[in-house]
Amino acid sequence: MSTVLEFKNVSKHYDVSRNISELLTGIKPKVRAVDNVSFKINQGESVGIVGESGCGKTTLAKLILNLLEPTSGEILFESKNINKINTVDEIHNFKKNLQFVFQNPYDSLNPRFTIKDILLEPLKSLKYRETDFDNLISNVMDLVKLKNKEEYLYKYPHELSGGQLQRIVLARALIISPKFVVADEPVSMLDVSVRAGILNAFNQAKKSMNFTAIYISHDLALVKYVCERTIVMYLGSVVEDGPTKEVISNPLHPYTKALVEAVPVPHVDQSHEPLPIIGNIPDATKFYEGCKFSDRCPNPSHDCKHGNIKMGLIEAKPGHWVDKCCINCK
Ligand SMILES: Nc1ncnc2c1ncn2[C@@H]1O[C@H](COP(=O)(O)OP(=O)(O)O)[C@@H](O)[C@H]1O
Numbered sequence: 001m002s003t004v005l006e007f008k009n010v011s012k013h014y015d016v017s018r019n020i021s022e023l024l025t026g027i028k029p030k031v032r033a034v035d036n037v038s039f040k041i042n043q044g045e046s047v048g049i050v051g052e053s054g055c056g057k058t059t060l061a062k063l064i065l066n067l068l069e070p071t072s073g074e075i076l077f078e079s080k081n082i083n084k085i086n087t088v089d090e091i092h093n094f095k096k097n098l099q100f101v102f103q104n105p106y107d108s109l110n111p112r113f114t115i116k117d118i119l120l121e122p123l124k125s126l127k128y129r130e131t132d133f134d135n136l137i138s139n140v141m142d143l144v145k146l147k148n149k150e151e152y153l154y155k156y157p158h159e160l161s162g163g164q165l166q167r168i169v170l171a172r173a174l175i176i177s178p179k180f181v182v183a184d185e186p187v188s189m190l191d192v193s194v195r196a197g198i199l200n201a202f203n204q205a206k207k208s209m210n211f212t213a214i215y216i217s218h219d220l221a222l223v224k225y226v227c228e229r230t231i232v233m234y235l236g237s238v239v240e241d242g243p244t245k246e247v248i249s250n251p252l253h254p255y256t257k258a259l260v261e262a263v264p265v266p267h268v269d270q271s272h273e274p275l276p277i278i279g280n281i282p283d284a285t286k287f288y289e290g291c292k293f294s295d296r297c298p299n300p301s302h303d304c305k306h307g308n309i310k311m312g313l314i315e316a317k318p319g320h321w322v323d324k325c326c327i328n329c330k
């Protein structure tokens, strides 16, 4: 299978304003939002990225979409470094192939445009033939399961519900048949009752268009529904990566175990173990010599506690990778 996207030791650090630690140590604080991340994504894969709020998921999405430049490392899309594309053709190709769905549909759409104008925008900017416009709009409305299409086209975003708007956001991303779609928490702002509909539309579109997908969520239960592979992030680093079924049924990292425990169970009488991690959400500006999870690990090994093991993934089982420090903490 061919690799579509590759992260090679990618970091994105944000400078943050002066704080007490800078005054004491003289070192300018940084948030290591994405910290030395490497992975490859193959054509047609759907990959979930999970982790708690602040672990760097949105920064990672923005790096993929070239909305942010990495502090270091390389991001290759179809073997080309996306930060070095500059010819008109390359930019056109990049926009045509990579689309996104962001978290908040209310923020993603121009309130002054009708739904039709919103859907026409990508077609016009990528210079599609005008004679194809109506057909493409009609097809994509079917794809995202918006019935009575004509009814929507001349409405404005404020006249639609959150669920309908997110279908329009999805339609706008899919209308140009992209090869790759990045969806960042696309249902987290929506009522639980409409989430399943959007996820089904996403899954069915993926099946019929066969795009490669990155689906970002803090909720492992949603990722399980959409993705065959899952990457778990903690404080800007990848700590586990493997087939979703395997990651959920046999999590190897204590943090992944905690995420699995946090998934609600359908029966009230089924008991829940308390989360097996300790401590609070960590300080994103803290620098760790060794394992970033050592502060919260329920069973740290001697080397883990003393920061002797640098972070990095090892293949514990075929296709199932986990941070090499945490596999020893049992
Ligand atoms: N523009 C920014 N400037 C400084 N810090 C930022 C900026 N954007 C995000 N961060 C910080 O980077 C970390 C990762 O944020 P983000 O990528 O939004 O995580 P997530 O999407 O997983 O919640 C957080 O600690 C966040 O506060």
Ligand SMILES: [Mg+2]
Residues within 6 Å of the ligand: 057, 058, 059, 185
């Ligand atoms: Mg986010």
